[in-house]
Structures are given as C-alpha cells and as structure tokens.
Amino acid sequence: MSAIDSPSGQQTKTYDSAFMKACRREPVPHTPVWFMRQAGRSLPEYLKVREGIPMLESCMRPELVTEITLQPVRRHKVDAAIFFSDIVVPLKAIGIDLDIKPGVGPVVAEPIRRRADLDRLRALTPDDVRYVTEAIGMLTGELGTTPLIGFAGAPFTLASYLVEGGPSRNHEHTKALMYGDPELWADLLDRLADITAAFLKVQIEAGASAIQLFDSWVGALAPADYRRSVMPASAKVFRAVEQYGVPRIHFGVGTGELLGLMGEAGADVVGVDWRVPLDEAARRVGPGKALQGNLDPAVLFSTPEAVETKTREVLDAAAGLEGHIFNLGHGVLPTTDPDALTRLVEYVHTRTAR
Numbered sequence: 153m154s155a156i157d158s159p160s161g162q163q164t165k166t167y168d169s170a171f172m173k174a175c176r177r178e179p180v181p182h183t184p185v186w187f188m189r190q191a192g193r194s195l196p197e198y199l200k201v202r203e204g205i206p207m208l209e210s211c212m213r214p215e216l217v218t219e220i221t222l223q224p225v226r227r228h229k230v231d232a233a234i235f236f237s238d239i240v241v242p243l244k245a246i247g248i249d250l251d252i253k254p255g256v257g258p259v260v261a262e263p264i265r266r267r268a269d270l271d272r273l274r275a276l277t278p279d280d281v282r283y284v285t286e287a288i289g290m291l292t293g294e295l296g297t298t299p300l301i302g303f304a305g306a307p308f309t310l311a312s313y314l315v316e317g318g319p320s321r322n323h324e325h326t327k328a329l330m331y332g333d334p335e336l337w338a339d340l341l342d343r344l345a346d347i348t349a350a351f352l353k354v355q356i357e358a359g360a361s362a363i364q365l366f367d368s369w370v371g372a373l374a375p376a377d378y379r380r381s382v383m384p385a386s387a388k389v390f391r392a393v394e395q396y397g398v399p400r401i402h403f404g405v406g407t408g409e410l411l412g413l414m415g416e417a418g419a420d421v422v423g424v425d426w427r428v429p430l431d432e433a434a435r436r437v438g439p440g441k442a443l444q445g446n447l448d449p450a451v452l453f454s455t456p457e458a459v460e461t462k463t464r465e466v467l468d469a470a471a472g473l474e475g476h477i478f479n480l481g482h483g484v485l486p487t488t489d490p491d492a493l494t495r496l497v498e499y500v501h502t503r504t505a506r
C-alpha cells in the first residue's frame with residue numbers, strides 16, 4: 153500500500169489538510185491556495201535576511217532556508233509551503249560550475265554540448281545535499297499540519313540551462329542537439345532524470361508531503377517532439393517517486409498544447425498557466441487528475457476589484473473539477489505588493505468555504 157493510502161511520518165500529520173485532499177481529489181473545506189515563488193523578493197522580510205548572501209549560498213544554510221520557507225506561510229496563511237531552493241541546486245551539488253546571477257538566472261560556465269561533457273553529470277547522492285535533509289527536518293517540525301512541497305527542475309528545463317549556458321528565449325542550442333543528435337540528447341535527459349529523481353527522493357524521505365516537477369520552458373516544444381524527446385525522461389522521474397505515494401504535480405509555462413501529455417507522463421496534479429481556462433484544461437488533461445492554477449500573476453498589479461473579478465473567473469472555471477488547487481499561472485513577480493497576495497488568499501478561502 154502506498155503512503156497516499158497508508159500515510160506515515162510527516163505525511164500522516166499533513167494527510168487531512170485541504171491541500172492534500174485536493175491533490176487526492178477528495179472534498180475540501182475550502183479551495184487550498186499556495187503561490188509559486190511565494191518566498192522571495194516580493195517580501196521585505198526576505199530581502200532583509202538575504203542581504204549580502206548570494207542566492208546559491210542561501211540555499212545551503214538550513215536555518216536560513218527554514219526561515220525563508222516559513223515567511224510566506226506566516227504572512228499570507230497559504231495552505232502549503234514550498235521548499236526554498238532552486239532547480240540548479242542539485243547540479244551545483246554534483247560539481248557543475250554554475251551561478252545564479254541576480255536579475256538574470258542560472259549561468260553555466262561550460263555548456264554541455266558534446267558526448268564527453270556527459271561525464272560531468274555524475275549521480276547525486278544524499279550526502280551531496282545534506283543541507284536539504286537538515287533544512288526539511290527543521291521545517292517539518294515548525295510546519296505542523298501544513299504540507300511542505302518539495303520540487304525539482306524537469307530534465308528538459310535543466311538541459312536547456314546546461315546546453316544554452318544560461319537563460320534563453322529560443323532554446324536554439326538545446327533544439328539543435330535534440331534534433332541533430334537524438335542519441336546524445338536521450339542520454340543527457342536520462343542522466344538528468346536520475347539526478348532529479350534522486351533530489352526529489354531526498355526531499356520526500358526528509359518529510360516533504362508532495363512534490364512539484366517544474367518543466368518551466370517545455371512549452372517551447374510541439375506535442376510530437378515532447379512525446380518523443382522529453383516525455384520518457386519526465387515519466388522516469390515520476391515513476392521513480394511513485395513508491396512513496398506522495399502527490400506529484402507537473403507544471404510548465406505555455407503548455408496549453410501539452411497538458412494531456414504532461415498528465416500522461418505520470419502526474420497526479422497538472423499545473424496550468426493563465427492562457428487556458430481551467431474547464432478547458434480539464435478536458436485536455438482528462439479524468440483522474442487534479443488541476444493547479446491559474447491566475448495571471450500580472451493581474452495582482454491591478455485594482456483590488458479587478459483582482460477579485462479575475463479570481464472569480466478562475467474559481468468559476470474550476471467549479472466542476474475533480475480537484476483544484478488555486479495558484480498563479482506562473483511565479484509571483486518580484487515587485488508584487490505582498491498585501492495583494494494576502495488579500496487573495498483570504499478571498500479564495502472565503503469565497504470557496506463549504
């Protein structure tokens with residue numbers, strides 16, 4: 153029996169929370185809410201504790217990670233915490249020379265483009281990320297019945313940073329490799345799937361109640377290419393953590409045409425950006441899966457009335473879903489007014505109270 157039926161440890165404490173129930177498509181007392189990038193630059197208390205500490209270094213300090221992860225839970229009363237880290241942390245942990253440049257994103261010193269470069273992608277062991285186990289141990293003690301979401305970058309999105317050497321608009325080097333050397337591409341994604349799965353296992357074994365696989369940039373692909381060149385690696389990641397029975401969320405941006413396949417890859421919950429209404433997303437995903445989303449993060453810059461109107465539209469479109477977790481369609485934008493986020497949580501809770 154899996155932990156989803158027969159929970160143990162930290163998963164037991166959080167089992168009856170609204171977030172976990174929605175993931176399992178069970179009735180909920182209210183629609184649960186959390187925000188991608190809820191921890192971070194929108195919060196003055198985050199800017200204060202991060203002062204003078206580089207991003208990647210902050211991910212390796214368990215006490216700081218604990219404090220930053222808890223900040224949005226305290227302030228906004230969200231229904232879940234997301235572990236403070238970054239998708240490139242496991243790559244850094246196995247010795248890839250990379251940095252996160254403020255205002256830019258992850259930058260890789262030597263891009264991976266040839267067969268010999270694969271040797272740099274060695275397997276990840278729990279010892280490589282002891283600070284993650286330690287931070288999650290501290291966090292779950294503090295969180296009580298609030299679930300902690302662990303996460304990792306999906307093989308395609310990680311490959312994109314590694315092959316391009318940094319953030320990219322068109323992913324031209326990535327696609328050149330994918331189409332030009334399918335064998336090397338498949339081997340690259342397979343190695344990344346193993347690293348990603350190992351990183352997620354560490355988080356689940358330390359006490360994460362759910363996991364989210366971020367394939368942020370996979371919306372750049374057509375469905376046939378996704379199915380052939382990406383889905384096998386993402387499916388391998390989901391299969392590797394299936395034994396734990398924790399809910400698995402799968403998210404990407406601009407993935408309207410991929411929603412069905414992203415569910416098929418092995419997710420229990422499919423994340424939807426703001427471009428596809430949730431009722432239409434449910435048709436594309438099919439039965440047996442919950443949905444997460446999907447207010448446009450830019451709406452939060454509008455008037456409180458407009459935020460309520462657009463939020464009602466999301467909730468109305470979600471009314472017939474088997475399970476709904478309210479979220480933004482992508483991460484909180486850095487200059488968002490934090491009070492607008494607090495009001496949004498309260499509005500969704502009040503409006504959906506049963």
Ligand SMILES: Cc1c2[nH]c(c1CCC(=O)O)Cc1[nH]c(c(CCC(=O)O)c1C)Cc1[nH]c(c(CCC(=O)O)c1C)Cc1[nH]c(c(C)c1CCC(=O)O)C2
Pocket residue numbers: 187188189190191192193207234235236237238239240252253254255256257258303366368483
């Ligand atoms: C693509 C991606 C990355 N990192 C992540 C993704 C997938 C999510 C998405 O699609 O947005 C995932 C991520 N990164 C971070 C989190 C923290 C948890 C949370 O959501 O609250 C999560 C879930 C912290 C972070 N990761 C980063 C920050 C900002 C750095 C800072 O505060 O100094 C934070 C809080 C840096 C980062 N790291 C990355 C980018 C694009 C950036 C932004 C660069 C910038 O604008 O400065 C890569």
